Amino acid sequence: MSVARSVILGCGSALPSHVITNDDLSRRIDTSDEWIQQRTGIRERRIAAEGEFTSTFGIAAARVAMAQAGVAPDDIDLVILATSTPDNTFPATAVTLQAELGIRRGAAFDLQAVCSGFVYGLTVADSLLKTGQGTRALVVGSETFSRLLDWEDRTTCVLFGDGAGAVVLEAQRGQGAASDRGVLACRLRSDGRHKEKLFVDGGPSTTGTVGHLRMEGREVFKHAVAMITDVIEDVFAQTGLGADDIDWFVPHQANRRIIDLSAQKLGIAPEKVVVTVDRHGNTSAASIPLALDVAVRDGRIKPGDLVLLEAMGGGFTWGAVLVRW
Structure with a gap:
């Protein structure tokens, strides 16, 4: 179809x-x-x-x-x-x-x-x-x-x-098959109960200022791996694909330990993980497309490759996208 x-x-x-x-x-x-x-x-x-x-x-x-x-x-x-x-x-x-x-x-x-x-x-x-x-x-x-x-x-x-x-x-x-090019599956989540763990202490309607970023680092780290793997398992279930099918894992570049633990928990081989956090730090919404561009330009990601994207951010918000390049 x-x-x-x-x-x-x-x-x-x-x-x-x-x-x-x-x-x-x-x-x-x-x-x-x-x-x-x-x-x-x-x-x-x-x-x-x-x-x-x-x-x-x-x-x-x-x-x-x-x-x-x-x-x-x-x-x-x-x-x-x-x-x-x-x-x-x-x-x-x-x-x-x-x-x-x-x-x-x-x-x-x-x-x-x-x-x-x-x-x-x-x-x-x-x-x-x-x-x-x-x-x-x-x-x-x-x-x-x-x-x-x-x-x-x-x-x-x-x-x-x-x-x-x-x-x-x-x-x-x-054709509606997992071999199609394009976005195959998406899953988004959020949980506002965790707002105070990662937020900016300002805004137009509260302080009238921009404010500064505040974070409970240990709490964010503790929740990150479980939340990330949850939405990834959902997109696998939607498509009938799994970790062994993934050619490249392009996670949000926040922390190398979170990236490594997530890949390990999902069973994704380290050589399939695109990492740029060492050079860019955490660039928030820019981190995944920055990493994608690096891997495309150096020849790793090629047409037909199955690419898994995932991220978690303040709110908490988190999500995953599975795309055939």
């Missing part, structure tokens, strides 16, 4: 040029390269410069993705930007991307699910394309998390970085 599939035509990424290493941080706060690497696997991260914004990197990543996909601005019907760090309270930063990219059709909006934002964005785009709301969608994850950090808090400021990644999706007809 013929079914609609959302096929990824191209991807792209963009990073700030300014690199901050662990040694750089150790000269500002009480920490060390050994302490950070042992607990997180992070060696360095990129930080936006003055005059660089979430839109700056989102636009750059989108241009690369559109070029790789071979599409023009008039070919895009939908722009979804996953971000927790918009340029302005309103309008949506997605409309800035839309305007700067020369896209004149369809709709553009921001989506906020913190580190799960890209997985949520892919799922929403897939649903809209399947219901005929457009033919092609641009899904971008872009963040300037450095603007939310308390640079005196060594437990959080060492973890995050800035950057963006993007993909172009196109609705195509498939």
